[in-house]
Each structure stands twice: as C-alpha cells, then as structure tokens.
Amino acid sequence: MIGAELLKLVTLPSLRWAAGLTWVATALIALAAHHAAPSEDPIRTALRWTQAGFLVVGVLAATQEYEPGGQIRATLLAAPRRPRLMAAKGVTVIAAVAVLAAPTGTLYPLSVALVGAGLGAILRSALAAVAAGLILYLVVCPLMLGRFAGSAPWLPDTELLQAERGAVAAVAWPVAAVVVAALVFHRRNA
Amino acid sequence: MISIDRVSRSRILHEVSFEARPGRVTGFLGPNGAGKTSTVRILLGLDRPSAGTATINNRPYASLPRPLTVVGALLDGSGAHRARSARAHLRWMAASNGLPRARIGEVLEIVGLTEAARKRAGRFSLGMSRRLGLAAALLGDPPVLVLDEPFNGLDPAGIHWMREFLSRCAAEGRTVLLSSHLLDLPVDDVVVINRGRVVAQGTAAEVRGEHESLEAAFLSLTGAASW
Numbered sequence: 457m458i459g460a461e462l463l464k465l466v467t468l469p470s471l472r473w474a475a476g477l478t479w480v481a482t483a484l485i486a487l488a489a490h491h492a493a494p495s496e497d498p499i500r501t502a503l504r505w506t507q508a509g510f511l512v513v514g515v516l517a518a519t520q521e522y523e524p525g526g527q528i529r530a531t532l533l534a535a536p537r538r539p540r541l542m543a544a545k546g547v548t549v550i551a552a553v554a555v556l557a558a559p560t561g562t563l564y565p566l567s568v569a570l571v572g573a574g575l576g577a578i579l580r581s582a583l584a585a586v587a588a589g590l591i592l593y594l595v596v597c598p599l600m601l602g603r604f605a606g607s608a609p610w611l612p613d614t615e616l617l618q619a620e621r622g623a624v625a626a627v628a629w630p631v632a633a634v635v636v637a638a639l640v641f642h643r644r645n646a
Numbered sequence: 647m648i649s650i651d652r653v654s655r656s657r658i659l660h661e662v663s664f665e666a667r668p669g670r671v672t673g674f675l676g677p678n679g680a681g682k683t684s685t686v687r688i689l690l691g692l693d694r695p696s697a698g699t700a701t702i703n704n705r706p707y708a709s710l711p712r713p714l715t716v717v718g719a720l721l722d723g724s725g726a727h728r729a730r731s732a733r734a735h736l737r738w739m740a741a742s743n744g745l746p747r748a749r750i751g752e753v754l755e756i757v758g759l760t761e762a763a764r765k766r767a768g769r770f771s772l773g774m775s776r777r778l779g780l781a782a783a784l785l786g787d788p789p790v791l792v793l794d795e796p797f798n799g800l801d802p803a804g805i806h807w808m809r810e811f812l813s814r815c816a817a818e819g820r821t822v823l824l825s826s827h828l829l830d831l832p833v834d835d836v837v838v839i840n841r842g843r844v845v846a847q848g849t850a851a852e853v854r855g856e857h858e859s860l861e862a863a864f865l866s867l868t869g870a871a872s873w
Contacts, residue, residue, distance in 0.1 A: 457742055460738045470729060523727060525723055525768070526725055527727045530782060532691065534713065535742055536713055
C-alpha cells in the first residue's frame with residue numbers, strides 16, 4: 457500500500473513541479489539572504505516565504521484524490537480499509553517531504569506540509585485548502601503575533617522564528633490537522 | 647456470489663435484497679434515480695448503509711485482503727487522475743494489491759488501449775475512459791465483476807464489444823452484476839428496482855412473464871407505462 461501511494465506521488469506532475477519550484481526558490485532566496493544578512497540563518501529566512509511551497513506539496517498530495525476522474529474511488533476499491541489507507545498515506549507524505557526538506561536541515565517544512573495535507577483531505581479542493589493554509593500562515597499568524605505577543609508558543613510558525621519556543625506548536629498543529637482529517641475521512645461516504 | 651440482504655439507506659433504499667450468482671449475468675435494472683448506483687456503492691464499501699448487509703462470497707468488500715483479486719468494479723469515470731498516464735494509473739493500482747506488473751500490458755490489450763498507454767487520462771475520450779476503468783477492474787483477474795452503467799459513453803462498436811465481453815465472462819464462470827437503465831441486454835437474471843425498492847426479480851424469462859418483451863415488463867413494473 458505504501459509502495460502504491462509513493463508511486464502516486466512521484467507520477468503526479470503538479471506535485472513534481474511544486475516540489476521543484478519550492479526547492480529552487482528556497483535555494484535562491486537563501487543565497488540572497490546570506491549576502492544581505494550573513495548573521496542570520498539564510499535557510500530559515502528563505503523558508504518564511506517558501507513554506508508556502510511545502511504547504512502546496514502537502515495539499516496536492518491529499519487533493520489529487522478528489523480531482524476530476526474520481527481517483528478516490530479507485531483508491532478505496534484497491535484499499536477499502538480506511539484506517540490502514542490513512543496510515544499508508546501519512547507515512548508516504550512524511551517520507552516524501554522529509555526527503556524534500558532534508559537539505560534545509562530542519563523538520564519545519566514537514567510540519568507545514570502535513571497541515572496542508574490535513575486541510576486538503578478535509579476540504580477536498582486544492583484551491584480551498586491552499587487558500588486556507590496561506591491565510592493561516594501568512595495572515596492569521598503574523599496578526600496574532602503582532603497583537604498578542606503571548607500567543608507565540610501556540611502558533612504553528614513560531615518554530616521558524618524562535619526554534620526553542622515553537623517546537624510544541626509545530627508538532628501539535630500538523631497532528632491535529634491529520635487526526636481531524638482521518639476522522640472525517642473514516643466517516644465520510646466517498 | 648453477491649448477496650444484498652435487506653440493505654436500506656435513508657430515503658434512497660428500502661430493504662433491497664437480491665443475489666447475483668456465478669456463471670450468470672445479472673442485470674440490475676431501473677430508471678435513473680432508482681437506487682442502482684447507491685446499492686452498488688454500498689456493495690463496494692464506498693457508502694454506508696443505514697441497515698442491512700452486502701457481501702461478496704460471504705464477506706463485506708472492506709474485509710477482502712486483496713480486493714482487486716476478488717472483485718473488479720467499474721464506476722462512473724475512469725478513476726484515473728487526469729495528469730497520469732493510463733499505464734501509471736494501472737501501475738499504482740497493481741502495486742496496491744501486489745499484482746504483477748506484466749498484467750498491466752495484458753489488461754490494456756484486452757480493452758484495446760495498448761496504443762494509448764502513455765497518454766494522459768485527462769485527454770481520453772469518454773469511451774476510452776470507460777475502457778481504462780474496465781482495464782483497472784480486470785487487473786486482478788477477478789471472479790466477480792460489478793459494473794455500474796458499463797454502456798454509458800460507448801459507441802456502437804464499444805457496446806457490441808462490451809456485450810460480448812460480459813457474456814464471455816459469465817461463460818467463464820464469473821459472477822457479473824451490471825446496473826443499467828438500458829433493457830436490451832444479454833442478461834440471464836434480472837432485478838428491477840424502482841424508487842429504492844426491488845419490484846421484481848428472477849430469470850429474464852420469469853420477469854418478462856406475460857409481457858411481450860423485457861422492456862414492456864419493465865415499463866409496467868416501474869409505472870412508466872403511463873407516459
């Protein structure tokens with residue numbers, strides 16, 4: 457089952473594009489950041505922008521099932537035990553994003569990608585899930601931090617700015633998103 | 647052997663019961679909206695019934711360890727992501743059930759898609775999509791086939807081919823259940839459903855009864871004769 461899910465990810469052109477562009481953008485911005493501010497970690501500076509790419513990768517990994525053509529039905533016919541299927545999907549996305557994020561030397565992209573995968577599985581639409589994710593990371597989080605500085609330990613992206621304060625939230629958000637997605641998927645008629 | 651036992655789903659299905667036996671083509675017939683697709687989806691574990699059980703060889707679909715080797719199902723659409731090639735789609739499906747990769751070429755050959763194997767599923771015509779869906783259904787060489795409206799989107803040659811194919815499958819001893827709103831079909835047994843209830847079942851001859859054709863019997867059973 458994991459092999460099949462991996463094949464699905466690597467033969468999906470949109471996912472390959474999103475992953476490739478995220479890679480290139482992270483490298484270029486990190487290079488520029490290194491020149492502009494040598495004292496800061498250039499990768500983390502770049503990820504403030506390119507985390508959106510990892511979000512998209514996570515979303516696409518989940519929403520590919522719900523695009524026209526009805527792949528979700530083929531998936532469930534091949535693997536009707538939904539808890540096992542969800543587990544296989546989770547392992548596959550974690551493995552694929554871990555490889556993709558390895559050069560950054562941080563696990564933060566994995567956190568963003570899993571939140572994206574959870575949103576994608578719940579909303580079943582790439583557009584809706586990417587919009588929701590971007591609003592969360594690029595609008596809600598900065599607003600909360602600006603207005604209520606005390607909320608920092610609870611926000612999903614604090615880990616990127618202050619690794620020591622945000623570690624718990626960086627794990628809790630993706631776990632919550634994936635658990636809700638799994639519960640919804642288990643109950644839903646496909 | 648397919649057994650549907652008093653399957654209900656709120657406001658859609660009311661205690662639907664019937665069987666489909668090996669070596670026979672069972673036509674599951676009814677007007678649009680009668681509950682054919684809902685019944686098939688419950689049989690395949692895609693939807694949940696509010697009551698009743700649906701089993702294949704005495705097991706619910708979801709408990710089959712390698713379901714593609716027991717049941718081949720054709721539903722609306724090809725089931726393939728539009729950006730994936732036919733071969734890539736069949737490849738992950740084969741991998742999911744531990745089927746040999748050599749089987750992919752065989753099923754593409756059976757449905758006549760060998761030439762289009764590398765083409766993206768999104769560029770397929772409606773008829774080709776149906777053929778790809780059928781290729782996926784045949785991957786595990788299953789003894790049971792469940793086909794929801796298999797003639798939709800096929801041209802006359804495709805319809806002729808599908809009729810011959812289904813008869814051949816039954817002759818090989820497979821259980822074939824096909825739902826359709828068409829009536830001129832090569833079926834051995836018939837189950838007629840209307841407004842979520844089974845209104846007649848038996849051999850094609852039994853259901854036809856006194857009527858001059860299956861079509862006349864169907865129209866009388868489903869109350870459509872008044873049209």
